[in-house]
Amino acid sequence: MEPQRLDRAAGVLLGAACGDALGVPYEFAPRLHGDQRPEMIGGGLGPYRPGEYSDDTQMAACIARALAEADADPGGEASGSEAGGAVLSGSVLDAAAENFLTWRFEGASDIGNQTRAVLGAAAPARGAPGVAEAMLAAAHERYDSGVPSAGNGSLMRTGPVGLCFLDDPQPTADAARLVSRLTHADPLAEEACVLWCEGVRHAVAEGGFEGVRAGVDLLPVNRRDHWAARLAEAEEAPPQAFNPNGFVVTALQAAWSAITTTSGEGAEHFVAALENAVRAGDDTDTVAAIAGALVGARWGASAVPARWRSSVHGWPGLAAGDLEDLGRSVARQPASALRG
Numbered sequence: 254m255e256p257q258r259l260d261r262a263a264g265v266l267l268g269a270a271c272g273d274a275l276g277v278p279y280e281f282a283p284r285l286h287g288d289q290r291p292e293m294i295g296g297g298l299g300p301y302r303p304g305e306y307s308d309d310t311q312m313a314a315c316i317a318r319a320l321a322e323a324d325a326d327p328g329g330e331a332s333g334s335e336a337g338g339a340v341l342s343g344s345v346l347d348a349a350a351e352n353f354l355t356w357r358f359e360g361a362s363d364i365g366n367q368t369r370a371v372l373g374a375a376a377p378a379r380g381a382p383g384v385a386e387a388m389l390a391a392a393h394e395r396y397d398s399g400v401p402s403a404g405n406g407s408l409m410r411t412g413p414v415g416l417c418f419l420d421d422p423q424p425t426a427d428a429a430r431l432v433s434r435l436t437h438a439d440p441l442a443e444e445a446c447v448l449w450c451e452g453v454r455h456a457v458a459e460g461g462f463e464g465v466r467a468g469v470d471l472l473p474v475n476r477r478d479h480w481a482a483r484l485a486e487a488e489e490a491p492p493q494a495f496n497p498n499g500f501v502v503t504a505l506q507a508a509w510s511a512i513t514t515t516s517g518e519g520a521e522h523f524v525a526a527l528e529n530a531v532r533a534g535d536d537t538d539t540v541a542a543i544a545g546a547l548v549g550a551r552w553g554a555s556a557v558p559a560r561w562r563s564s565v566h567g568w569p570g571l572a573a574g575d576l577e578d579l580g581r582s583v584a585r586q587p588a589s590a591l592r593g
């Protein structure tokens with residue numbers, strides 16, 4: 254793979270982690286104003302150490318590891334859940350679900366309500382083939398019973414899915430939907446993940462931000478006008494206009510606004526966009542983690558300033574170099590290792 258693509262792939266998890274750690278100190282705190290610069294000083298809900306990222310990047314790492322460790326030749330018979338269909342192999346999807354449960358009981362320093370409820374319901378299937386099916390079923394049951402399931406908790410962790418099929422938008426979108434559904438069965442959450450994963454995929458493959466808007470064409474025909482209008486709103490208003498942002502739609506708008514209304518390019522844009530994402534207020538670490546995956550994909554790991562590189566870290570014992578390695582490993586996976 255060409256060096257620029259690899260640098261951008263390395264930037265996806267590292268960028269998310271930087272946004273996450275930058276937003277952690279200000280989550281649900283009074284909103285920062287334009288003359289206040291956020292810093293990775295820790296605290297927040299954990300409380301976290303300076304530079305430590307939170308559940309957003311922890312869960313993204315769960316997904317990335319499942320993808321990076323997929324076996325290109327598992328030696329014959331298909332194993333694991335059948336729920337992946339032709340999108341992701343059952344064993345890859347099971348590994349993601351299993352990693353979520355390991356994280357839930359061994360690593361989760363904080364956790365959203367929706368994710369807590371679904372992982373709790375799926376916990377009895379831990380360690381068994383079919384754990385992903387149990388998780389998908391738990392998420393669906395919750396949604397079908399009328400519990401709102403369109404929080405930002407699947408969008409916040411979706412970045413690595415954009416690295417699965419770097420030359421192919423349709424399977425990227427299919428994988429985005431499936432991985433979102435593990436915990437969030439509302440179609441709005443799936444649609445947001447489709448847009449963001451196409452944004453990440455395109456940014457890594459081509460080096461540009463056009464993928465988010467192009468991703469609208471990957472949605473059902475009757476949903477395209479809705480999302481095109483939401484993206485246009487985000488391009489016309491500052492990130493704090495989309496506050497509160499616990500809802501997946503306003504979280505995406507806040508992140509997209511932070512990216513598209515911030516000027517500059519390269520390292521300058523990377524830093525300023527994440528600072529503006531934190532200034533959205535409310536769920537600051539999540540909005541900045543969402544934005545971070547995309548600006549990291551666009552500008553690459555080489556755009557991350559040294560002071561952030563040396564500070565950012567988190568569960569399960571990952572530092573900046575590990576996050577870069579994970580991103581590159583997912584990007585290098587052949588489609589045959591990931592597909593069902």
Ligand SMILES: [Mg+2]
Binds near residue numbers: 307308363539
């Ligand atoms: Mg968080």
